[in-house]
Amino acid sequence: MSKRLNLLAAPILALAVLSGGSLAAEDAPTADTVVATVNGTEITLGHMILIRQNLPAQYAQLPDEVLFKGILDQLVHQTVLMQSLGGDMPGRVKTALENEERTLLAAEAIEDALDAGLTDEAVKKAYEEKYAQAEPEKEYHAAHILVETEDEAKALIEELEGGADFAALAKEKSTGPSGPNGGDLGWFGKGMMVAPFEEAVIALEDGAISAPVQTQFGWHVIKLNESRLAEAPALDDVRAEIEQELQSQLVEARIDALKQTATIDRSGESGIDPAILKDISLLE
Numbered sequence: 001m002s003k004r005l006n007l008l009a010a011p012i013l014a015l016a017v018l019s020g021g022s023l024a025a026e027d028a029p030t031a032d033t034v035v036a037t038v039n040g041t042e043i044t045l046g047h048m049i050l051i052r053q054n055l056p057a058q059y060a061q062l063p064d065e066v067l068f069k070g071i072l073d074q075l076v077h078q079t080v081l082m083q084s085l086g087g088d089m090p091g092r093v094k095t096a097l098e099n100e101e102r103t104l105l106a107a108e109a110i111e112d113a114l115d116a117g118l119t120d121e122a123v124k125k126a127y128e129e130k131y132a133q134a135e136p137e138k139e140y141h142a143a144h145i146l147v148e149t150e151d152e153a154k155a156l157i158e159e160l161e162g163g164a165d166f167a168a169l170a171k172e173k174s175t176g177p178s179g180p181n182g183g184d185l186g187w188f189g190k191g192m193m194v195a196p197f198e199e200a201v202i203a204l205e206d207g208a209i210s211a212p213v214q215t216q217f218g219w220h221v222i223k224l225n226e227s228r229l230a231e232a233p234a235l236d237d238v239r240a241e242i243e244q245e246l247q248s249q250l251v252e253a254r255i256d257a258l259k260q261t262a263t264i265d266r267s268g269e270s271g272i273d274p275a276i277l278k279d280i281s282l283l284e
Contacts (some may be wrong), residue, residue, distance in 0.1 A: 003266040036072060038079040047075055092283035111255040118246060125237065126242050131232040137190060139230045140201050142184035145169055145221045146176035153212035160209055166223050175218065183223075191231060197222070 031046030048071045052060075059067070143166060147153055156169060167182030174183055190198065197220060204224035213220040215241040237241075276282075 016175050020243050036076060038076055039083055041079050041083065043072070043075045043079065043181060048072060048156040051075070090283075094284060106121055109254070110251055113250050114247060117250040118243065122246060123239065123242050126246050127235050127238065131238065131240070132246075134232070135233065138202075139187050139189050140227050141187050141225045142185050142204075143167070143170060143223050143225060144176065144178070144185060144197075145183050146179070146218050147176040147221075149176065150212050150214070150219050156211065156221045157212070160221070166209070220255050 029045055031044060031049065033045040034042045035045055035048060036043045048068070051071050051074070052067060055067075057212060062070075101221075145153075145156055145166070147156065152173075156173060159169060160166060167184070170179050170181075170183030173179075176183070177187055192198075193201065194215050194217075196213055196215050200210045200220075200222055201224055203224070204210055206224055206226050208222070208224055210222040211223075
């Protein structure tokens with residue numbers, strides 16, 4: 001046995017000797033293990049674990065022994081403060097607990113739905129439906145020169161028709177952020193540009209230059225360098241996106257199914273001024 005294993009085993013062996021035998025599995029701490037009592041109210045290991053799990057990151061970095069003592073101290077302090085109310089529960093506290101219970105149990109139900117439906121097979125099927133079997137969309141690699149007026153744009157086109165270099169003109173004349181890069185906008189697909197700009201690009205042949213195009217940013221002279229059919233992304237590249245979409249679908253389907261069989265009466269909302277939600281005094 002290594003020195004490290006000896007050091008780890010020593011406290012356990014000492015406990016076994018003191019207890020008069022080997023440590024049984026049932027002697028191991030559980031969530032129900034009582035760590036402290038305050039006037040008879042139990043504080044369990046489960047209470048402490050939940051607080052530990054919800055700590056902000058900066059506290060979670062503290063040593064275990066510091067956290068253990070700090071969490072137990074907090075629970076003891078909260079318990080004596082709670083008991084000082086003599087068992088009275090203010091209406092706002094009761095309502096908050098009901099909301100918290102509803103939230104936590106709803107989250108458990110969502111987890112159940114996701115555990116059942118968010119399988120690798122379901123993710124692959126959703127990917128196939130969205131990408132692998134979809135018609136490939138066209139992508140465009142364009143550049144533009146942005147100026148303030150239509151006359152300026154027309155003058156640029158005359159220079160280009162006379163043999164001027166597009167990138168050089170963009171660097172010299174364009175007021176857009178891509179100007180220093182020769183107006184190059186890189187590759188983009190449908191929906192990524194404002195409508196007038198996109199429509200002008202789609203209408204161009206590769207290598208062609210547009211007539212002046214007006215958008216809310218000014219007047220553009222656009223050159224379509226090249227276009228291509230976009231390849232479907234690999235599953236691993238879009239897995240997070242697919243899982244997020246599938247989660248939303250699963251949760252929505254689960255809620256819809258439950259609502260179909262539930263008796264829901266919302267008649268109480270009629271006649272209530274929505275602004276009443278601002279009135280915190282109703283909870284007093």
